[in-house]
């Protein structure tokens with residue numbers, strides 16, 4: 559498929575997990591992809607990118623650092639002179655009863671999930687707006703929230719608060735840009751349980767805390783999903799690629815839930 563031919567995309571946190579599936583998908587759809595992550599550019603995963611995805615470039619970007627974002631913007635300007643698609647994928651999860659939640663951990667949740675996307679949007683808005691004026695349907699921001707940005711579970715106040723903020727940040731910028739005639743659409747995606755390192759680590763931690771066998775907890779988690787299993791990262795990436803493309807040209811400020819039916823119950 560070549561629906562993204564000629565487009566340039568930057569995806570944060572894209573060496574692994576959902577982000578990696580997104581860069582694979584955008585590349586397959588014809589985009590020039592900037593793979594970005596906090597990892598050293600000389601690490602194995604970063605070095606493998608140019609072989610795995612011909613034409614793609616790796617950019618070291620700690621998405622919580624404003625100076626790193628500014629350097630990324632300068633590099634994208636120099637290398638491509640445009641940005642059509644920004645996927646703010648970086649995030650982190652935690653779990654704790656609220657009375658035991660460390661303030662530093664609470665702030666880390668806000669930095670990783672909310673500030674990272676804010677910095678990306680703030681820094682790249684002028685280039686996205688300029689590029690959006692060159693294409694029929696404008697440029698596209700996709701912010702990765704979670705089903706936990708829509709509903710609550712016990713012991714997830716920090717993560718849910720952060721992901722709920724991602725949802726409303728997205729709606730706020732969507733109407734701000736649309737009303738001002740700025741050609742940038744912005745939408746959020748709300749995955750359920752996705753089989754990545756983040757979920758596996760989180761389940762192992764919860765299993766250890768509660769004295770449950772880790773495999774048993776995975777099975778219990780899957781039983782909570784109407785579809786009966788976790789998502790594969792590519793199943794989230796396909797939805798993000800849709801929002802990145804002109805196929806979603808009339809969508810802005812929307813939230814797409816990709817959770818196997820959990821929040822429908």
Ligand SMILES: NC(=O)c1ccc[n+]([C@@H]2O[C@H](COP(=O)([O-])OP(=O)(O)OC[C@H]3O[C@@H](n4cnc5c(N)ncnc54)[C@H](O)[C@@H]3O)[C@@H](O)[C@H]2O)c1
Pocket residue numbers: 570571572573574575576577594595596597619620621622647648649650651702703704705748749750751752753754755756757
């Ligand atoms: N996995 C799930 O079940 C699930 C469900 C709902 C939402 N999400 C959200 O999807 C997004 C991706 O999650 P995932 O499961 O793929 O995570 P993951 O932990 O498997 O991968 C995250 C990637 O981000 C990178 N990273 C970490 N800190 C970074 C930083 N400061 N700057 C740049 N890169 C950084 C990591 O190196 C890694 O490559 C997150 O926002 C997460 O909250 C995940």
